[in-house]
Amino acid sequence: MTSQASGGTGVALFDLADRRLAWLGAREGVLSQNVANANTPGWKARDVVPFASYLASSGSSAGTLVQTSPMHLKGTLPDGTEGKVQPGEQSPDGNAVSLDEQLVKIAQTDTDHELASTVYTKYLGMFRMALGR
């Protein structure tokens, strides 16, 4: 069954929630790197590509990474990309990690993960109800 055909039955929602959870997991990994390196000289905060572009890029083959440069290695999930450094945010040793900003992003990831997993569980519950179990 293709994803187009399964879209009609609603199974695509599972696929979407699955990708969302994978993306959130990858993001949590990248954000934890930022916090661990909050005092490393020269380290700049990173983030993953936004979910929308990750989804668009993995439309046909789920989980493949867009190579924005031929120098990039092919990964399985969105990789960390260095964000723009706001002026005045960089300390004299070249570190540009705002702990508050990172913690806000982590809280966001937490909430989004809760949403995605709730959608998944509820939807599964509907299937169970239809099956009478």
Place this chain on the structure above:
Amino acid sequence: MDLDKALSISAQGMQVQTTRLRVIAENLANQDTTGTSPSGNPYRRKTVQFENQLDQATGEATVKVKKIGEDMSPFPQRFDPSHPAADKNGYVRTPNVNSFVEVMDMREAQRSYSANLQVMQVTRGLLTRAIEMLK
């Protein structure tokens, strides 16, 4: 799995902050350690330097202590002719530890440590929620 990696990265972050705190404790404990003879040096303040490290196994950028160096700034002098380490003019060289600097450094280490701890708690929450989806 990314969440497991996130946990180990946070753990690494907490470990380097602990090392930093240990160095701060050494500095504060030795802030009055002078030499025993006029030629002997007093305690020299230690510094800690962090470095980003690429974990070859997971491909993640973790953090480690690059080196524990020494602060080469000059030693302050205090006039105390009766001290065994006093030179012929009566001055004793004292450690170049500034307790205010150390306390501020300690606060920063504490802040970074708790940030890592918070990341760890959130990551654990994500893992628990993923497990609950199986029920």
